[in-house]
Amino acid sequence: MILQAVEVERTTEPNVRQTVLKLEHVTKKFGGLVAVSDFNVDLKEGELLGLIGPNGAGKTTIFNLITHVIPVTEGKIEFYGKDITKLSTDRIIKLGIARTFQNIRLFSNMSVKENIMTAFHVHLKSDLFTAVAFLPKYREEEEFIQQKTWELMKEVGIEHLADHKSSSLPYGLQRKLEIARALATSPKLLLLDEPAAGMNPDETLELNQLILRIRERYKLTVIVIEHDMKVIMNISERIIVLDHGVTIAEGTPSEIQQNPLVIKAYLGVGDEDA
Amino acid sequence: MKRSTRVLLSLMLIIVIYIFVYFSELHMDPFIKRILNTGLIYAILAVSLNLINGFTGQFSLGHAGFMAIGAYTSALLYMSPETKMSNFFMIPLISPLDRIQIPFFWALIIGGLMAAGAGFIVGAPCLRVRGDYLAIVTYGFSEIIRSLFNNLQNITNGPLGLKGLPTYTNLWWTVSWTIVTIIVIKRIVDSSYGRALKAIRDDEVAAENLGINLFKHKVLAFVVGAFFAGVAGGLLGSLLMTIDPNSFSILFTYQIIMIILLGGLGNITGSVVVGIGFAFLMEWLRFVEMPMHIFGIEIPGILGMRMLIFSVLLMLTILFFRQGIFGQREFSWEGVAKLFQKRKVKE
Numbered sequence: 001m002i003l004q005a006v007e008v009e010r011t012t013e014p015n016v017r018q019t020v021l022k023l024e025h026v027t028k029k030f031g032g033l034v035a036v037s038d039f040n041v042d043l044k045e046g047e048l049l050g051l052i053g054p055n056g057a058g059k060t061t062i063f064n065l066i067t068h069v070i071p072v073t074e075g076k077i078e079f080y081g082k083d084i085t086k087l088s089t090d091r092i093i094k095l096g097i098a099r100t101f102q103n104i105r106l107f108s109n110m111s112v113k114e115n116i117m118t119a120f121h122v123h124l125k126s127d128l129f130t131a132v133a134f135l136p137k138y139r140e141e142e143e144f145i146q147q148k149t150w151e152l153m154k155e156v157g158i159e160h161l162a163d164h165k166s167s168s169l170p171y172g173l174q175r176k177l178e179i180a181r182a183l184a185t186s187p188k189l190l191l192l193d194e195p196a197a198g199m200n201p202d203e204t205l206e207l208n209q210l211i212l213r214i215r216e217r218y219k220l221t222v223i224v225i226e227h228d229m230k231v232i233m234n235i236s237e238r239i240i241v242l243d244h245g246v247t248i249a250e251g252t253p254s255e256i257q258q259n260p261l262v263i264k265a266y267l268g269v270g271d272e273d274a
Numbered sequence: 275m276k277r278s279t280r281v282l283l284s285l286m287l288i289i290v291i292y293i294f295v296y297f298s299e300l301h302m303d304p305f306i307k308r309i310l311n312t313g314l315i316y317a318i319l320a321v322s323l324n325l326i327n328g329f330t331g332q333f334s335l336g337h338a339g340f341m342a343i344g345a346y347t348s349a350l351l352y353m354s355p356e357t358k359m360s361n362f363f364m365i366p367l368i369s370p371l372d373r374i375q376i377p378f379f380w381a382l383i384i385g386g387l388m389a390a391g392a393g394f395i396v397g398a399p400c401l402r403v404r405g406d407y408l409a410i411v412t413y414g415f416s417e418i419i420r421s422l423f424n425n426l427q428n429i430t431n432g433p434l435g436l437k438g439l440p441t442y443t444n445l446w447w448t449v450s451w452t453i454v455t456i457i458v459i460k461r462i463v464d465s466s467y468g469r470a471l472k473a474i475r476d477d478e479v480a481a482e483n484l485g486i487n488l489f490k491h492k493v494l495a496f497v498v499g500a501f502f503a504g505v506a507g508g509l510l511g512s513l514l515m516t517i518d519p520n521s522f523s524i525l526f527t528y529q530i531i532m533i534i535l536l537g538g539l540g541n542i543t544g545s546v547v548v549g550i551g552f553a554f555l556m557e558w559l560r561f562v563e564m565p566m567h568i569f570g571i572e573i574p575g576i577l578g579m580r581m582l583i584f585s586v587l588l589m590l591t592i593l594f595f596r597q598g599i600f601g602q603r604e605f606s607w608e609g610v611a612k613l614f615q616k617r618k619v620k621e
Contacts (some may be wrong), residue, residue: 067483093485107476118469122485131465132458185485
């Protein structure tokens with residue numbers, strides 16, 4: 001029901017892009033600390049939004065609010081016109097939002113392949129009995145999962161490591177595995193939390209291409225949190241800058257680079273201005 | 275190796291096991307047979323607890339409670355009305371139960387279902403807490419069951435327990451239930467549902483952010499685990515011919531936990547082998563509780579020395595074999611095939 005409602009209203013005209021995600025006056029308070037204050041965004045289909053800001057600006061908190069890892073204090077979150085503010089995390093993921101984590105969260109005791117296969121569970125149609133009895137319906141689904149997993153591993157270039165333990169992978173590949181795992185839930189909106197952290201320049205360049213490629217291939221709308229300006233300035237169409245939970249700037253990469261408020265937040269300015 | 279080959283080999287193994295059971299029932303020493311039965315019941319308990327503790331990572335100490343529910347439910351259903359009469363001489367058994375007698379198989383199933391129901395009722399509120407807290411809450415549950423059974427005299431006969439239970443349990447029953455338990459739990463673990471359970475064990479936050487409903491899957495593990503614990507309780511009751519609430523104390527749960535730790539958390543092969551081995555070792559180690567003469571010094575028999583040895587064994591395992599004796603190695607036909615190939619190469 002819910003999924004159908006989402007499908008129905010997709011417009012075909014390229015000019016009138018549909019709103020994927022809408023955050024209205026979203027505020028999060030941890031006791032007296034305002035982590036996110038009156039955050040607004042209207043994200044159109046296929047857009048790639050960058051979210052930047054100094055440490056502790058509330059970027060990751062916004063991701064946590066979108067997927068309801070923590071509840072919002074005030075405000076409203078809509079996904080394809082549906083209010084998801086109060087939905088549980090697993091329901092939200094099922095609707096088509098996927099994310100990766102700043103501090104990689106792989107299933108360390110499982111193989112690379114299994115990590116990705118796990119992500120298909122959310123759309124599994126067979127019930128427990130069908131799965132345990134290994135009935136044809138489940139067998140088909142399992143085959144489908146295997147095949148799709150293989151495709152995703154190829155997509156990010158880790159197919160040769162399929163049976164390795166996920167924790168044995170080098171850092172950069174773990175990040176890629178996490179992206180592949182997120183893609184396995186067949187999302188419409190992908191939230192990437194510092195995907196380039198800990199990567200060398202070559203890997204970062206490759207990651208840029210990967211993000212752009214998967215956005216194209218899987219028709220994704222993407223939000224990226226990143227500290228690495230080479231990533232954010234190259235790939236995002238629009239950037240929102242946060243500082244202490246407050247949105248201080250919004251615009252295209254070139255606009256952001258010239259914005260005095262952003263420079264101040266990042267570099268700090270002498271006392272006479274403060 | 276093809277799936278059909280594996281299934282065929284497994285079927286052959288099962289037939290071989292049943293042939294063994296047939297001859298054992300005819301010729302085996304009753305004492306050994308009894309230990310083997312106990313060992314197989316331990317195996318059922320260990321495999322089912324492994325689903326909760328090992329695969330889903332929810333440290334539960336409530337297994338003895340589920341067992342008690344299964345043991346009492348089935349015993350009250352398969353005992354004959356006459357035996358019940360002679361048992362409940364203090365306070366009579368409540369109405370429909372004192373006249374009912376159903377076949378052993380159905381009694382076991384209903385016992386298992388009752389335990390599964392308890393697993394659901396306990397699981398629902400308990401699973402809101404994690405880690406050590408879950409261990410405490412489930413331990414509390416198992417103590418509540420014990421205390422309830424001690425006081426519900428018109429149903430359980432209180433601390434007097436039930437005596438003179440008919441001995442239905444034999445190798446046919448225990449072997450069959452062990453096989454069913456292994457197949458069902460192995461299948462769950464290998465399916466997409468099993469991957470979800472293991473994901474919860476490895477990282478709850480990541481699992482939830484992949485759309486896995488934590489609550490639903492944890493309850494699933496509890497319900498399935500409790501069902502088999504209930505069945506094992508029913509089998510044990512009929513094997514020992516007597517049950518009382520205090521035999522299902524926390525000590526019993528500790529034994530099962532010891533078995534799964536020794537065999538390896540999340541290792542079915544380990545649970546089965548160590549479960550059966552544990553029963554034999556428990557009997558064999560009886561001599562340490564006898565009075566002994568060592569180098570001319572007379573040591574009086576100390577009750578509970580066996581458990582001390584097991585404690586040492588457990589500590590050694592934790593110190594030197596973190597992952598248990600079997601670690602991640604599961605029995606598989608591929609593994610057996612490899613073993614043979616290696617032999618051939620050597621020749």
